[in-house]
Amino acid sequence: MRAIETLLSLTNLLTFFVVALPLARVVFWMRYWVPIALLIAVAQVLVEGPRWQMVPAYTLAGLFLLVWLLRNTAPLDGLVGQILNNRLAVGLAVVLSVLGLVVSVVLPILFPVFRFPQPSGPYTIGTLTYHWVDADRPEIFSADPNARRELMVQIWYPAAETPSSSRAPYVQDAAALTSAMARLLHVPEFTFEQVKYVTTNAIPSAAVAGDQPSYPVLLFLEGATGFRQMNTFQVEELVSQGYIVAAIDQPYTAAAVVFPDGHQTIALPLDQMKLLIRQSYRPTDPSPTLNGRTFKDGIITYLAQDVIFTLNQLAALNQADSNSILTGRLDLQRVGTFGVSLGGIVGGEACRLEPRLRACLVMDAPMSTDVVQARLQQPTMWITRDAETMRLERRRSGGWSEADISEHQTTMRATFENLRSDGYFVQLPGMFHVNLTDFPYWSPLFPQLGVTGPIDGQRAHGIINAYTLAFFDRHLKGQPAALLNGSAEQYPEVSFEARRP
Numbered sequence: 001m002r003a004i005e006t007l008l009s010l011t012n013l014l015t016f017f018v019v020a021l022p023l024a025r026v027v028f029w030m031r032y033w034v035p036i037a038l039l040i041a042v043a044q045v046l047v048e049g050p051r052w053q054m055v056p057a058y059t060l061a062g063l064f065l066l067v068w069l070l071r072n073t074a075p076l077d078g079l080v081g082q083i084l085n086n087r088l089a090v091g092l093a094v095v096l097s098v099l100g101l102v103v104s105v106v107l108p109i110l111f112p113v114f115r116f117p118q119p120s121g122p123y124t125i126g127t128l129t130y131h132w133v134d135a136d137r138p139e140i141f142s143a144d145p146n147a148r149r150e151l152m153v154q155i156w157y158p159a160a161e162t163p164s165s166s167r168a169p170y171v172q173d174a175a176a177l178t179s180a181m182a183r184l185l186h187v188p189e190f191t192f193e194q195v196k197y198v199t200t201n202a203i204p205s206a207a208v209a210g211d212q213p214s215y216p217v218l219l220f221l222e223g224a225t226g227f228r229q230m231n232t233f234q235v236e237e238l239v240s241q242g243y244i245v246a247a248i249d250q251p252y253t254a255a256a257v258v259f260p261d262g263h264q265t266i267a268l269p270l271d272q273m274k275l276l277i278r279q280s281y282r283p284t285d286p287s288p289t290l291n292g293r294t295f296k297d298g299i300i301t302y303l304a305q306d307v308i309f310t311l312n313q314l315a316a317l318n319q320a321d322s323n324s325i326l327t328g329r330l331d332l333q334r335v336g337t338f339g340v341s342l343g344g345i346v347g348g349e350a351c352r353l354e355p356r357l358r359a360c361l362v363m364d365a366p367m368s369t370d371v372v373q374a375r376l377q378q379p380t381m382w383i384t385r386d387a388e389t390m391r392l393e394r395r396r397s398g399g400w401s402e403a404d405i406s407e408h409q410t411t412m413r414a415t416f417e418n419l420r421s422d423g424y425f426v427q428l429p430g431m432f433h434v435n436l437t438d439f440p441y442w443s444p445l446f447p448q449l450g451v452t453g454p455i456d457g458q459r460a461h462g463i464i465n466a467y468t469l470a471f472f473d474r475h476l477k478g479q480p481a482a483l484l485n486g487s488a489e490q491y492p493e494v495s496f497e498a499r500r501p
Contacts, residue, residue: 001108002197004044008057009105011037015064016097034068037061051194053111056104060097113197114441116170116232117458121240126159126206127168128323131260134309140302141252141268143291152249152257153310154228156239157326158215159206170198170229173258177227180256180266184225192442200229201236208329212242216334216476217314219307219350219357220247221343223437224277225255225267230437231340237465243472244330248310250303253342277342280349280368281407300349300368307337307350307357334358334476338468340436341365348415351378359475361468363436367411372418379475381424382412383464385431386495389453393432396450420501422475424484426467427495430455436464455493463491 001009015037041061044054119125130153139147171177174196182189218238222230228247229235235245249257251265253273258264267273268290275288279298287296314330321327336359339347344365351360352374360380387405394400416423432453440446440457447454470481487496 001105002044002048002113004040004048005054005057005108008037008040008044008054008061009101009108011040012057012060012064012104013101015061016101019064019067020097034065038065049197051108051113051197052190053107053194054104056100056107060100060104063097110445111192111194111443112441113194115198116200116236116438116441119201119236119240121237121242123158123209123240123242124161124163124206125156125200125202125236125239126208126325127154127156127200127202127204128325129154129172130313130317132309132313137305137309139251140293140299141265141290149306149309150251150259151306151310152228152259153246153313154249155244155246155326156202156235157244157329158209158212158239158242159203160209162203162206165203165206167199168202168204169196170200170232171195171227173256173264176256176258176264181225184255184267184270195442200232202239205323205325208325214329214331215242215244216331216336216472217244217246218472219310219335219337219347220245221307221337221339221346221350222247222250222254223339223341223343224253224273225270226341226343226437227255230439232438233441233461234338234465234468238469238472241469241473242477244326246310246314248306250306250346253299253303277345280345280370281366281372281411282403283369298368300345301353301370303342303346304349304353307346308354311335311354311356332356336360336472336476339363339365341433348376348380351376351380359472361471362412363464364408364433365412366407367415372411372414375418375420376415377420379422379471380416380419381426381467381471382416383426383428383436383467384408384412385453386427386429389429389431393450393453397432416497416499419499422501423499424467424471425495425497428455428460428463429493429495431460435460463494466491467494 015034018033038061041058132153133148133150135148137149139149178192178195179189182191220231220235222228228249238245251257252268254267256264256266276295276299279288279295280300287294315332317326318328318330318332335357337347337350337357338361340363344362345368347360348362348367348371351357352371358378360378362382364384387409390400390405416425430453435452435457440452446452466483470483473479474481474484484498
């Protein structure tokens with residue numbers, strides 16, 4: 001709960017005692033506590049912003065004030081006095097008030113305006129967002145033959161220390177995202193409205209940290225129906241340790257992408273998207289179609305072209321940034337990619353196609369047939385879980401057929417064993433798919449609902465960040481990374497394998 005929300009809940013509790021207990025009414029200063037609760041409710045709405053989870057708290061503040069006014073102004077021998085002196089009515093009111101107090105506290109906790117932990121690295125974080133159009137490439141997901149592929153790309157970078165600056169929102173177009181996600185999850189549209197109030201540790205348009213001439217660059221790729229900020233826990237840690245991260249929102253596979261002129265795209269229906277994705281590793285005959293076009297090889301290669309286009313745009317940005325901030329600060333000789341789920345599949349394909357990518361991190365994703373057969377040239381790490389954990393996830397929340405499990409395990413393993421460079425296979429039992437993202441922060445209900453795994457969410461994030469940083473430090477910065485030398489005492493739950501070609 002936010003600060004004024006917490007204050008309002010405490011004030012409502014004290015107000016309940018003022019209204020319910022005769023002792024409180026004889027203490028002079030407590031007579032004025034009831035209207036204070038309403039003032040705090042108004043302050044919370046104006047300063048922090050309203051959200052539906054606080055409606056019970058707002059309602060209680062108003063009802064307590066009403067009862068207080070009636071008690072102090074209405075004649076005791078009238079109808080109001082009879083009600084106030086009726087034990088049954090008073091008892092029912094007390095029970096309802098207690099239930100209301102409980103609900104008013106529980107709802108904001110179950111659907112919190114959460115905070116990201118402070119990253120452990122020495123750098124402050126800056127962020128900028130860019131809109132780029134690939135004029136040479138048609139938008140295959142659109143029925144408009146003249147549409148061209150356009151991307152929203154958010155960049156986070158090591159920034160100069162500016163502690164007093166306001167922090168960037170978690171999601172810039174939260175209403176579009178939460179609406180799209182509600183439709184995908186079949187929940188009411190207001191369910192995740194509080195996300196619009198979440199802020200990050202990043203500062204918009206901050207100056208780049210000056211202690212290094214340039215910083216290695218990582219490209220992040222989101223999962224299907226995801227969004228570019230969905231791994232902020234991982235991005236912020238990497239940036240704090242001296243990396244620039246560019247996250248690509250891929251229209252029609254991302255939940256929702258909003259462009260500067262206001263138009264937006266939403267994700268294809270999930271069943272249709274899965275057919276187009278699986279065609280790269282589980283082809284069907286006849287091939288899937290979309291807008292009259294047949295996708296014999298699926299959509300992974302097309303999505304990988306977004307990565308190559310973004311690399312080209314970053315090269316142009318490094319020559320002349322329209323914001324006059326990042327010019328010359330991107331070290332494009334040291335570039336890697338990381339992605340989760342669909343982003344991992346796309347990242348693997350991008351590494352197959354693009355030699356400028358020097359390191360590849362895949363998180364819980366099958367590999368396309370082309371990638372399995374190609375023998376990737378880059379050092380590659382997989383962060384995933386074992387088959388039994390995937391089956392446990394199926395029992396708790398559905399999904400993950402035996403075919404899915406087999407494809408994940410066998411294609412990742414086959415690519416790992418046939419690498420032309422160093423490889424690392426990191427398995428974390430008890431980690432469910434969404435534990436690899438920010439979603440454990442969204443609600444403490446998720447473990448009980450089977451959405452996240454039995455592993456503690458913060459523990460999983462700590463392990464993911466540790467292995468991610470060790471991998472890129474070794475293969476992009478050339479730094480020692482003891483974590484990659486074998487099993488680690490600090491992470492006994494991790495199953496770790498390493499191989500050299």
